[in-house]
Amino acid sequence: MSEIPKISEAEWEVMKIVWSRTSPCTANEIVNALEGIADWKPNTVKSLITRLVKKQALGYMEERRNYRYYPLVSQDECIRSETKSFAKRIFGGALKPMLVTFLQEEKLSEDEIEELKRILEERKG
Amino acid sequence: MSEIPKISEAEWEVMKIVWSRTSPCTANEIVNALEGIADWKPNTVKSLITRLVKKQALGYMEERRNYRYYPLVSQDECIRSETKSFAKRIFGGALKPMLVTFLQEEKLSEDEIEELKRILEERKG
DNA sequence: TAATTATTATTACACGTGTAAACAATCCTG
């Protein structure tokens, strides 16, 4: 199977939009959805889309005058791929030290901590 | 206080070496320490060091003919900074979904899971 | 002190990315 393409920071914003849709969407829909998320000119977004198509992260189907884009890679596999390279870079690949760092972060609420514990419980099953 | 500089992938390898030392080290020491970790010519490593100095991630002191480099930013704050931007990119900033993803990864051993649970316990204090 | 050697600084170059304008093709409207 071919590799997961490397998706840049700006491109991720576009992918997130497309992933969140159940059906292929047009460039304009993406531009609109990005309103308030990123301050890009429509042309900029189009450039990002074009690059994503080129790196085979997005596919498209022609429909009348405009295209409809859809993901060729799942968000999940992209997350996994990014996480792996992130963990590799920062922690030399060891997952646990990274988790330890995160778990010690302030930002977690009581409830979230509970849920994380529950997830760990389940894992042992 | 000034911001954490953005450290690139290759530069991280250099920083990891410097962070791991208790005292400032020379360029050559860094080059040697990278042996087996990265396959870079000495000049390449020197370039990375120069850039790290320019972006104020490394400082140096002159000592006879050569310099000794030391970190100007702590590994911890860099990790935090990187993690934040990573979480932002991938998960829109929410820490918990990211952790859920990681905790569900295969790679964790029984023992590690135990330890993570323990850390969560402690957090509740 | 001149030559050699070690070390740092300057320069290079291609590719990815953020950012977008300009151009082209197509469709709707008058």
Next chain:
DNA sequence: CAGGATTGTTTACACGTGTAATAATAATTA
């Protein structure tokens, strides 16, 4: 059908990064 509107394609350009060669400078040695 011609002209404007819409949408996609091509081109642009500066900056960061990976990768390193070459030049300059300082120290050591003959």
